[in-house]
Amino acid sequence: MKLIRVRRTIRTTAITAAALVIPLGGLSAAPAGAAEPAPRIDLRVLVVSDGGPATAAIAAELDSAGTPYTVVDLADEARPVIDAAFLADEVDGRPRARYQAVVLPNDQPFPTGSPEMAALAAYERTYAVPQVDAYTYARPQAGLEYPVNGGYAGPVDGITATVTAAGKAGPFGYLDGVLTFEDNDPAVDESWGFLSRPRAGADFTTYVDAPLPGGTARGSLVGEYRHDGRRELVVTFVANQHQQQFRLLARGIVDWMTQGTRLGTSRNWFSVHVDDVFAADDRWDTELNCTPGDVDCLPGQGTPNPIRMTPDDVGRAVDWSRSRDFTLDLAYNGGGSVEYREEHDGADPLADRLTGDREAFRWINHTYDHPYLGCEQDVSVVPWKCATNGDGSVRYVGRDEISRQISDNRQWAERAGLPLENGELVTGEHSGLKLLPQQPEDNPHLAPALADNGITWLGSDNSRDPVQRQVGPALTVSRHPMNVFYNVGRAAEQVDEYNWIYTSRAQGGSGICEDSATTTCLDEPLDPATGYAEHIVPLEARIALGHVLANDPRPHFVHQSNLAEDRIAYPVLDRVLDQYAALYADNTPLVNPRMKDVGAELRERAAWDRAVKVGQVTAYRIGDTVTVTAPAGTAVRATMPAGTTRVLADGTAAFGEPYAGTVSGSVPPGPGQDTVSLSLPSAPASGSPAAGPGRATAPAPAPAPDGPVPPGVARPVVPGAER
Numbered sequence: 001m002k003l004i005r006v007r008r009t010i011r012t013t014a015i016t017a018a019a020l021v022i023p024l025g026g027l028s029a030a031p032a033g034a035a036e037p038a039p040r041i042d043l044r045v046l047v048v049s050d051g052g053p054a055t056a057a058i059a060a061e062l063d064s065a066g067t068p069y070t071v072v073d074l075a076d077e078a079r080p081v082i083d084a085a086f087l088a089d090e091v092d093g094r095p096r097a098r099y100q101a102v103v104l105p106n107d108q109p110f111p112t113g114s115p116e117m118a119a120l121a122a123y124e125r126t127y128a129v130p131q132v133d134a135y136t137y138a139r140p141q142a143g144l145e146y147p148v149n150g151g152y153a154g155p156v157d158g159i160t161a162t163v164t165a166a167g168k169a170g171p172f173g174y175l176d177g178v179l180t181f182e183d184n185d186p187a188v189d190e191s192w193g194f195l196s197r198p199r200a201g202a203d204f205t206t207y208v209d210a211p212l213p214g215g216t217a218r219g220s221l222v223g224e225y226r227h228d229g230r231r232e233l234v235v236t237f238v239a240n241q242h243q244q245q246f247r248l249l250a251r252g253i254v255d256w257m258t259q260g261t262r263l264g265t266s267r268n269w270f271s272v273h274v275d276d277v278f279a280a281d282d283r284w285d286t287e288l289n290c291t292p293g294d295v296d297c298l299p300g301q302g303t304p305n306p307i308r309m310t311p312d313d314v315g316r317a318v319d320w321s322r323s324r325d326f327t328l329d330l331a332y333n334g335g336g337s338v339e340y341r342e343e344h345d346g347a348d349p350l351a352d353r354l355t356g357d358r359e360a361f362r363w364i365n366h367t368y369d370h371p372y373l374g375c376e377q378d379v380s381v382v383p384w385k386c387a388t389n390g391d392g393s394v395r396y397v398g399r400d401e402i403s404r405q406i407s408d409n410r411q412w413a414e415r416a417g418l419p420l421e422n423g424e425l426v427t428g429e430h431s432g433l434k435l436l437p438q439q440p441e442d443n444p445h446l447a448p449a450l451a452d453n454g455i456t457w458l459g460s461d462n463s464r465d466p467v468q469r470q471v472g473p474a475l476t477v478s479r480h481p482m483n484v485f486y487n488v489g490r491a492a493e494q495v496d497e498y499n500w501i502y503t504s505r506a507q508g509g510s511g512i513c514e515d516s517a518t519t520t521c522l523d524e525p526l527d528p529a530t531g532y533a534e535h536i537v538p539l540e541a542r543i544a545l546g547h548v549l550a551n552d553p554r555p556h557f558v559h560q561s562n563l564a565e566d567r568i569a570y571p572v573l574d575r576v577l578d579q580y581a582a583l584y585a586d587n588t589p590l591v592n593p594r595m596k597d598v599g600a601e602l603r604e605r606a607a608w609d610r611a612v613k614v615g616q617v618t619a620y621r622i623g624d625t626v627t628v629t630a631p632a633g634t635a636v637r638a639t640m641p642a643g644t645t646r647v648l649a650d651g652t653a654a655f656g657e658p659y660a661g662t663v664s665g666s667v668p669p670g671p672g673q674d675t676v677s678l679s680l681p682s683a684p685a686s687g688s689p690a691a692g693p694g695r696a697t698a699p700a701p702a703p704a705p706d707g708p709v710p711p712g713v714a715r716p717v718v719p720g721a722e723r
Helices: 053-065 115-127 163-170 244-258 311-324 336-345 349-356 399-416 446-452 491-502 533-550 569-583 595-611
Strands: 038-042 043-047 069-072 088-091 094-097 101-104 130-131 152-155 162-164 179-180 194-195 203-211 220-226 230-235 270-278 329-332 362-367 420-425 457-461 473-481 557-558 618-622 625-629 637-643 645-648 651-654 657-659 660-666 674-678
Touching: 038 043, 053 069, 053 101, 053 244, 088 115, 094 115, 101 244, 115 230, 130 244, 152 336, 163 203, 179 244, 194 220, 220 244, 230 244, 244 533, 311 349, 311 569, 329 657, 336 349, 336 399, 362 399, 399 420, 399 446, 420 595, 457 595, 473 595, 491 533, 595 637, 625 637, 637 674
Parallel strands: 038 094, 043 069, 043 101, 101 130, 130 230, 270 329, 270 557, 329 362, 362 420, 420 457, 457 473, 473 557
Antiparallel strands: 038 618, 088 094, 152 194, 162 179, 162 203, 203 220, 220 230, 618 625, 625 674, 637 660, 645 651, 645 674, 657 660
């Protein structure tokens, strides 16, 4: 995987003491003797960006959860000035803070003596608004010693960081305690950081630290600095939104700055679909470098050698699912069993075993015979093309045939006693949906056939069709293809095909990687004996875990061939589950939803995100009450402290479900209500500590070393990986 070395410089100018005492204007004084009304704090985050990856990563986390925020781009000459009027005003005679938290690129992104920094500091003091320094130099102004005073400045690739006792008791209590920073390429510095001890006398609490080189002392990577009536979360390493160390800490950063009271929700999701169950998958030919019987070989080329699960493979799947407490979703083709019985005197031990263990799995209609349901394919050429009518128009598979494939498979499952959700469907190869370059439009007969059969959720390929969309009565549910190929049952076959795709022509490969703008060639072919375990498994598990940690509910999919023979799917799945268990505490379990629940989550999330982005959602906190208004029909998505209740017209009810130390969920307004009203168990911490020891008087530090930032890891589009 190629990594680009990028360096950033952090401004290290200091705030003057005088700047910190400028009062926040725009607030009306209460009449003499009258109590000042409690301020209204809007549930929105202010992100001040310098264009770097650290603030962009936090903004991406807010986006993912559906948390409203406003960006001020320091490089934009037309940007608003951050002053008292920008930050606060008055509503109905009550002071209003427009932002519940402030994210800065570092602890001082403005010139020395800046009125904007003075306004921010006064605002934070007045309204107890926390500040996150997304990536800052370790220095006294941030509550830390300079790295030259017994600390460290440099690459932090591969370091083992630990969540401290304070971090576990505080914002990072959802982590088990130890996390390792990524080191994907030892030849490239992927992350830069500063490890340093808290400044003597500073009111600084370390939440995440790591050992300092050459000794037993430890230095802070994430910590809270309280000073001058303000709270700062000081982050001293750089990361982008895709790096695992950021993904692991992002939830805690957002919970800290919002005090666990915010709009939006997030979970760690993982579902795995196994396609082509009861059918057989064609096998990759290591000599021909194509798949006899499938469209990448010419008709008659090679001899098909299909891969099909056995009863023992079913036993392994059942035992694995139970031991891992993880349910697989089996996308089945009943016609595969019917054909097998016809060829074996009515016997199909595989189907007998699978239907006997039906309750161990969830089941999805994958069509009866797994035909291609888009255009009619002309496979006389490679790559195939759409057959055409005499007038040149595309010839499509008809509505009746699509409907038959759906209904016959459903009826077969009903006779076999499989527990179904009749609204779910994954067509063979996601066919019927548009497929570039051959078929740029959906089969026009697909939507009517879906309506004929009551289909409401339709599987699609995330690498081709990632955004949920309407197809007749159905909404698509995008699925992530895993780079464990459908046409292999043995690890050596997987490596051979992988080498064919990912090596250059000079090294005996296809050269696909040379011709692609998104796929990187291997430095050399993988060893057939070790390449799967040592290269493919770690890479695929890292990609899948990246989806899990990104609040992405989309399922992953493999094929029944990958549970047969060498059973090569399990090492990838085990690695994902083992790594997750090692990273997260018991209060943050993996969520393993079925397809319809993923679809509903994507639908609800999209409606919420649209409403947030166009400003149709308003939310604020006054004391221990949160009030949220959203468009009619849009469920309010929120994360709140444990013990939060909904205030209804006729009483109260518990809000949300426990997850990662908070409660979260989505609710509509109650009967007779126009808003969602939530009562917090107690007012969130004010964040106004006692006066600290004051600002250190050490000389201004030299400019911080630059730090490299790698790009996010892109998922290559792999020909042949999806079927």
